[in-house]
Amino acid sequence: MExxxxxxxxxxxxxxxxxxxxxxxxxxxxxQIMLLAVFFHFSGEVGQEQRNKLRDWFWITSLAGTFAGANTTQVRKFIEEMKAFAEGKGELSYSDERARAFPERFDLRSARVRAYLLWDLQTFPHRMNSDGSRINVVDQLATAHRETYRHIITQSKVPGASSPANRIVMATPPGVSIRQALIKLAEEGRTDILDSHGVSLASVEHLKADDYAEFITVRQHEVAAREKDFIVSLGILPSERAFGEADIDTE
Structure with missing residues (x-):
């Protein structure tokens, strides 16, 4: 136990x-928690190179959905592979994996959405509210995770309204929507606040024109392109499709 x-x-x-x-x-x-426990149980002194490989393994298996629906035989294989890696007798070979498509729907029951959120938190660590104050996203997620990422376009019938690209973490004054706040920030030239959320001036132009579907489309492509760069940096293939269903596959 100790x-x-x-x-x-x-x-x-x-x-x-x-x-x-x-x-x-x-x-x-x-x-992933269980397999990491296997690694640290059987490993001795862990060098930085091995830690880097373990970090890449975590991201690759998260983005590729490697463990979705894993059966007993597959789990046993994963354990044996991790044990061998911990003892320096094998490698974690996941370079032939292909990432799943950017999720079309924001649903925290999906491992692909959780992987997206982890990337999002890492990519935009210094977000600001509409008044310029800093946002502690982690604290918000810890207490009210379902309400942390707010809709930009609130009309559910707008195409793409359920996309993660239509969500943002930002507090606004009473009676002011996220959409209105983004337009005001663009008009005031507060690109520092917009950039802290990964919102481009080009996408906000569609908000000004009340072209909500096009705003979501543009932002979806912008965010997905940035995430794709990260995927490629891991040494795995991006999805053959730009966007796809967010499978409910967490245990």
Missing amino acids: KTDGTLQEVVEFLQYEAKVPLARLVPYNI
């Missing part, structure tokens, strides 16, 4: 500080 307690502490520290996972509920697959 050994297990220490091992789990190592897993938590790895997820927090190296994989940049701020909250347990955002881990895409529970099996």
Whole structure:
């Protein structure tokens, strides 16, 4: 029990500080926690190169949906592979994996959406509210995660309204919508605030014209392109489709 307690502490520290996972509920697959525990149980002194490979393994398996629907035989294989890697007798070979498409629907029950959120949190760490004050997204997610990412376009019948690209973390004054706040920030030239959320001036022009569907389309392509750059940097193939269904596949 003492050994297990220490091992789990190592897993938590790895997820927090190296994989940049701020909250347990955002881990895409529970099996990843178990496999990380296998690694730290059987490993000795862990060098930075091995940690980097483990970090890439976490991101690749999250984005590719590697553990979706894993059966007992596959889980046993994953455990044996991780044990061998921990002992320096094997490698984590996931370079032939292909990432799943950018999710079309924001649903935290989807591992692909959780992976997107982890990327989003890492990519935009210094967000600001409409008044320029800093936002602590992690604290908000810890207390009210369903309300943290607010809709920009609130009309559900607008095409793409359920996309993660139609969500943003920002507090606005009473009676002021996110859409109105973004338009005002663009008019005031507050690109620093817009950039902290990954919102471009080009996309806001569609908000000004009340072309909500086009705004979502433009922002979806902009965000997906940035995430794709990250996927390629991991050494795996991006999805053959730009956008796809957010499968409900967490345990």
